[in-house]
Amino acid sequence: MQPIISVNDLTKTYAGGFQALQNINLDIHRGEIFALLGPNGAGKTTLISIICGIVNASSGTVLADGHDIRRDFRAARSKIGLVPQELTTDMFETVWATVNFSRGLFGKPADKALVERILRDLSLWDKRHERIMALSGGMKRRVMIAKALSHEPAILFLDEPTAGVDVELRRDMWEMVRRLRENGVTIILTTHYIEEAEEMADRIGVINKGRIVLVEDKHVLMQQLGKKQLTLHLQQPLAAIPSALAGLPLTLSVDGSELVYTFDTQSEQTGIATLLRRLGEQGIDFLDLKTSQSSLEEIFVSLVHDSRAAQEAH
Numbered sequence: 001m002q003p004i005i006s007v008n009d010l011t012k013t014y015a016g017g018f019q020a021l022q023n024i025n026l027d028i029h030r031g032e033i034f035a036l037l038g039p040n041g042a043g044k045t046t047l048i049s050i051i052c053g054i055v056n057a058s059s060g061t062v063l064a065d066g067h068d069i070r071r072d073f074r075a076a077r078s079k080i081g082l083v084p085q086e087l088t089t090d091m092f093e094t095v096w097a098t099v100n101f102s103r104g105l106f107g108k109p110a111d112k113a114l115v116e117r118i119l120r121d122l123s124l125w126d127k128r129h130e131r132i133m134a135l136s137g138g139m140k141r142r143v144m145i146a147k148a149l150s151h152e153p154a155i156l157f158l159d160e161p162t163a164g165v166d167v168e169l170r171r172d173m174w175e176m177v178r179r180l181r182e183n184g185v186t187i188i189l190t191t192h193y194i195e196e197a198e199e200m201a202d203r204i205g206v207i208n209k210g211r212i213v214l215v216e217d218k219h220v221l222m223q224q225l226g227k228k229q230l231t232l233h234l235q236q237p238l239a240a241i242p243s244a245l246a247g248l249p250l251t252l253s254v255d256g257s258e259l260v261y262t263f264d265t266q267s268e269q270t271g272i273a274t275l276l277r278r279l280g281e282q283g284i285d286f287l288d289l290k291t292s293q294s295s296l297e298e299i300f301v302s303l304v305h306d307s308r309a310a311q312e313a314h
């Protein structure tokens with residue numbers, strides 16, 4: 001099936017010379033929830049802004065449902081709803097007027113029943129006559145979502161949807177995203193929270209310093225993330241792995257001096273106790289041992305670290 005969004009060789013250099021995106025290639029599948037994960041300044045917002053036609057790329061192309069975002073802007077943009085990080089709306093307008101106006105901007109005929117449904121789904125119906133400025137921060141965010149949904153987009157971008165929101169809104173947001181997906185909407189969300197990607201996404205992309213470093217199915221990724229390696233530096237090199245140790249997830253280094261045991265950190269039993277016992281039985285001594293994580297996990301650990309630091313700074 002043709003991807004609903006196709007990003008090809010995209011680069012972005014800002015006016016000051018800063019290269020925010022480097023050779024981005026990314027396909028988004030129709031109907032999926034895709035989480036774009038990355039630390040502050042990685043380029044998430046820049047990428048979304050280019051796909052939505054708000055920022056121009058320096059080179060490369062973006063197709064949204066087959067429409068080139070530059071040459072065929074209106075058709076491409078009409079497919080997309082965007083919930084930006086920051087509030088961008090007229091504070092003096094009422095909720096009802098704001099959402100209806102937004103639909104009109106996309107050339108769609110008025111549809112009061114639809115707008116009512118959107119407002120009800122987002123628990124905004126009771127606030128429909130309020131001015132935006134009189135709403136709480138969480139309610140303002142809901143209005144931004146209602147605006148983005150007002151023209152019935154096939155693709156919804158949520159830029160940091162849950163940064164700084166309370167638990168209730170976060171839960172509502174997740175529920176809404178799932179409901180939209182059930183209705184066939186493709187959802188792309190950016191986040192620094194791994195848990196959010198883990199909870200919501202079908203696939204996860206990691207962006208760091210303007211490059212996509214990884215795109216993977218969530219379940220595959222979670223399996224890879226759970227892997228750790230224990231390296232035993234042996235007192236005496238081995239010519240081969242002894243048959244008594246066969247069946248264990250072991251590899252021997254080329255010079256025979258190191259045994260590497262791979263285990264799953266998420267399973268209840270790592271099997272390390274068994275390994276050490278069997279080594280003892282075989283009289284295989286080791287000088288030291290160290291554990292290491294897959295490079296993927298390192299990426300995530302650094303991301304978690306960044307997001308924690310960001311949270312602590314709040």
Ligand SMILES: Nc1ncnc2c1ncn2[C@@H]1O[C@H](COP(=O)(O)OP(=O)(O)OP(=O)(O)O)[C@@H](O)[C@H]1O
Nearest residue numbers: 014015018020038039040041042043044045046047
């Ligand atoms: N208009 C601009 N002019 C120059 N540099 C910019 C501009 N907008 C963004 N940048 C830089 O581009 C880099 C990527 O920014 P971007 O907002 O895309 O990151 P992000 O991944 O969304 O970060 P965050 O998680 O903090 O929102 C940052 O270093 C930022 O300072």
